[in-house]
Amino acid sequence: MLKLKYFELFRTLAVVLIALLLTMLFILLISDNKLETMRIFLAEPVSSRSHVGNVIELAIPLIFTGLAMALMFRMNLFNLGAEGIFFFSGLVAAAVGIQTGLSPFVHPLLAILAGGAVGSMIAFVVGFLKAKWDANELVTSLMFNSILLGVGLYILNYFLRDASAYTTSSYKIAATAQLARIIPGTRVHTGLIVALLLVVLVYLFVYKTRWGYELRMTGANRAFAEYSGIKTGRTIVYVHLISGFIAGIGGSIEVLGMHPRFDWTALPGHGFDGALVAMLAKNGPAAVVLSAFFLAYIRVGADMMSRYSDVPAEMLAVIQSVILLLVSADQFLKFWKNRMLLKEAQKNG
Amino acid sequence: MDKLLEILFTTEFAYSIFRVTTPILFAALGALLSNRAGVPNIGLEGIMLTSALVGVIVSAYTGSAWIGLLGAAAGGMLLAWILAFFTLQLKTDVILGGIAINAFASGGTVFILYMLTGEKGTSSQLASKMLPEVHIPLIRDIPVLGPILSGHHVLTYLSIISAVFVYWLLKHTPLGLRIRAVGENPKAAQSVGVRVKRTRYIALVLSGLFASLGGAFMSMGYLSLFTRDMTAGRGWIALAAESMGRSTAVGTTATSFLFGFAQALSNALQLLKIPSELIQTVPYLATVIGLVIYAWQRTRKAQKGG
Numbered sequence: 001m002l003k004l005k006y007f008e009l010f011r012t013l014a015v016v017l018i019a020l021l022l023t024m025l026f027i028l029l030i031s032d033n034k035l036e037t038m039r040i041f042l043a044e045p046v047s048s049r050s051h052v053g054n055v056i057e058l059a060i061p062l063i064f065t066g067l068a069m070a071l072m073f074r075m076n077l078f079n080l081g082a083e084g085i086f087f088f089s090g091l092v093a094a095a096v097g098i099q100t101g102l103s104p105f106v107h108p109l110l111a112i113l114a115g116g117a118v119g120s121m122i123a124f125v126v127g128f129l130k131a132k133w134d135a136n137e138l139v140t141s142l143m144f145n146s147i148l149l150g151v152g153l154y155i156l157n158y159f160l161r162d163a164s165a166y167t168t169s170s171y172k173i174a175a176t177a178q179l180a181r182i183i184p185g186t187r188v189h190t191g192l193i194v195a196l197l198l199v200v201l202v203y204l205f206v207y208k209t210r211w212g213y214e215l216r217m218t219g220a221n222r223a224f225a226e227y228s229g230i231k232t233g234r235t236i237v238y239v240h241l242i243s244g245f246i247a248g249i250g251g252s253i254e255v256l257g258m259h260p261r262f263d264w265t266a267l268p269g270h271g272f273d274g275a276l277v278a279m280l281a282k283n284g285p286a287a288v289v290l291s292a293f294f295l296a297y298i299r300v301g302a303d304m305m306s307r308y309s310d311v312p313a314e315m316l317a318v319i320q321s322v323i324l325l326l327v328s329a330d331q332f333l334k335f336w337k338n339r340m341l342l343k344e345a346q347k348n349g
Numbered sequence: 350m351d352k353l354l355e356i357l358f359t360t361e362f363a364y365s366i367f368r369v370t371t372p373i374l375f376a377a378l379g380a381l382l383s384n385r386a387g388v389p390n391i392g393l394e395g396i397m398l399t400s401a402l403v404g405v406i407v408s409a410y411t412g413s414a415w416i417g418l419l420g421a422a423a424g425g426m427l428l429a430w431i432l433a434f435f436t437l438q439l440k441t442d443v444i445l446g447g448i449a450i451n452a453f454a455s456g457g458t459v460f461i462l463y464m465l466t467g468e469k470g471t472s473s474q475l476a477s478k479m480l481p482e483v484h485i486p487l488i489r490d491i492p493v494l495g496p497i498l499s500g501h502h503v504l505t506y507l508s509i510i511s512a513v514f515v516y517w518l519l520k521h522t523p524l525g526l527r528i529r530a531v532g533e534n535p536k537a538a539q540s541v542g543v544r545v546k547r548t549r550y551i552a553l554v555l556s557g558l559f560a561s562l563g564g565a566f567m568s569m570g571y572l573s574l575f576t577r578d579m580t581a582g583r584g585w586i587a588l589a590a591e592s593m594g595r596s597t598a599v600g601t602t603a604t605s606f607l608f609g610f611a612q613a614l615s616n617a618l619q620l621l622k623i624p625s626e627l628i629q630t631v632p633y634l635a636t637v638i639g640l641v642i643y644a645w646q647r648t649r650k651a652q653k654g655g
Binding site: 138312317 | 391435438439440441442444445446448449450452453455456457459460463464469581582585586588589592624626627629630633634636637640641643644645647648
């Protein structure tokens with residue numbers, strides 16, 4: 001039975017392998033300098049300290065959004081609002097960050113908590129509408145993303161914009177609010193520690209607390225959970241609060257850690273990537289870290305590829321959608337599992 | 350405020366409602382068919398976007414807008430078929446499958462565009478064609494109504510014909526009956542000999558067809574070229590229109606026009622001195638409000654009934 005236990009893991013690895021092979025196939029078809037392009041995609045992200053740094057820097061926001069999405073998906077809630085919250089909370093954190101006169105520890109803490117609180121509030125609206133009137137959370141959360149982008153740009157342009165800057169961006173974030181670098185030669189910041197700490201907290205919450213148990217029960221079967229006395233409406237609301245908070249502090253930390261000014265004029269896309277991270281991780285908090293690093297790795301690889309070769313980074317979108325389709329395909333490689341089951345049965349019988 | 354009223358009570362504004370409703374209505378009809386068959390197609394947004402690009406590319410290379418339209422339709426149906434294959438054959442969750450289709454479209458269209466033209470923003474390098482406008486004789490000469498109803502894009506008229514067609518299809522044809530049956534109770538439908546999987550395939554591919562017509566309108570009517578992420582959430586608004594329209598052809602058409610009105614209003618308001626960032630959120634805000642009112646009414650009704 002040991003083999004069967006690892007079936008899901010094998011399958012995920014198979015999906016990853018197929019995705020990488022497909023990438024190679026694309027490069028073979030498109031690139032004029034095939035071997036060099038492949039080398040850039042696969043090896044460049046680990047070729048130097050600063051490139052490894054890039055991978056880690058990108059993995060940090062993905063861990064946050066991956067965790068936020070994993071909580072939603074575990075509840076069978078298809079809420080993609082992490083995208084808009086990540087953006088808007090980042091703006092809130094920047095608004096706090098540009099203030100002056102706060103001490104270096106309190107300032108970022110305040111900014112991050114403000115971003116998280118706003119994220120929680122936004123997610124609460126969607127969660128409340130879902131719990132109370134069963135309003136389709138997928139559609140409302142996506143509409144909220146567009147609304148948050150519009151309102152955020154309005155605030156940026158009318159209240160936070162530094163007219164002396166060359167591009168559309170806010171005033172400089174105060175040095176006291178910026179997160180400290182923790183690995184020399186890279187831009188990896190203290191946000192990594194917060195992210196990993198959060199992974200542990202979410203793990204403990206989901207598997208070791210009563211609320212986490214209610215969450216898992218409601219996700220598995222809402223009607224059954226309701227019958228066994230769980231207030232599923234309340235569960236939906238607090239999962240939204242927590243998930244919004246995580247996405248919110250993720251956006252805040254990204255801005256304070258990586259951006260001297262707030263300069264997003266479009267949704268950054270980390271929220272949607274979080275959906276892929278969560279699905280690859282099968283919604284497990286610890287596995288989110290692994291899949292965030294995997295996605296960050298191929299992202300940085302694709303980025304290097306588009307910079308130093310003739311293949312554009314957008315190719316990755318095709319690969320990512322193949323991963324999404326296959327990783328959630330129940331029947332994919334099922335025959336293999338069935339054969340293992342059969343063998344097991346024959347051996348025992 | 351006076352200026353606003355001035356804008357709203359013009360024939361141009363009434364005309365523009367039809368124009369902006371077209372893509373929403375097409376996609377909402379697609380949502381209607383797939384939803385009624387019990388396989389909600391969340392990938393409409395991505396299918397629209399992909400078809401918008403395919404239409405531009407095919408029309409540019411063949412020199413014919415009509416062949417471009419065929420290409421867009423074929424592309425949309427293929428994408429819907431892929432979604433159907435994964436959800437019906439490989440048992441991918443239909444929602445996640447739709448999300449994957451959208452992810453593909455958003456980046457994949459830029460990828461294809463870049464491979465063909467070397468640009469990532471628009472298809473201005475491609476000499477793509479536009480589908481024509483139709484001026485209806487007699488009607489166009491009626492005062493006030495003429496300029497509102499005549500002179501629309503050919504796909505605008507087709508969208509309204511499609512709404513009638515979908516109404517007829519669901520109500521009066523064996524296929525429509527089968528679609529409704531597999532959506533309401535697949536096991537019961539199967540027990541009386543309806544091939545569930547096949548019916549769902551047909552419904553999904555048809556939804557892809559309608560979404561692709563909406564996409565073709567975007568790049569060969571609404572605008573004359575493809576731009577990155579040009580569908581801008583219309584596929585999602587269509588899903589909201591379908592659910593607010595209580596999954597009926599008449600209701601879906603009516604709510605599509607309602608959201609079209611919100612969009613036209615948002616376009617018209619840009620003439621006033623209101624920050625454009627805020628105005629752009631009007632269609633989405635209207636959709637959320639619409640959805641909430643609908644959901645609130647439905648639960649209240651259910652509580653009264655139960």
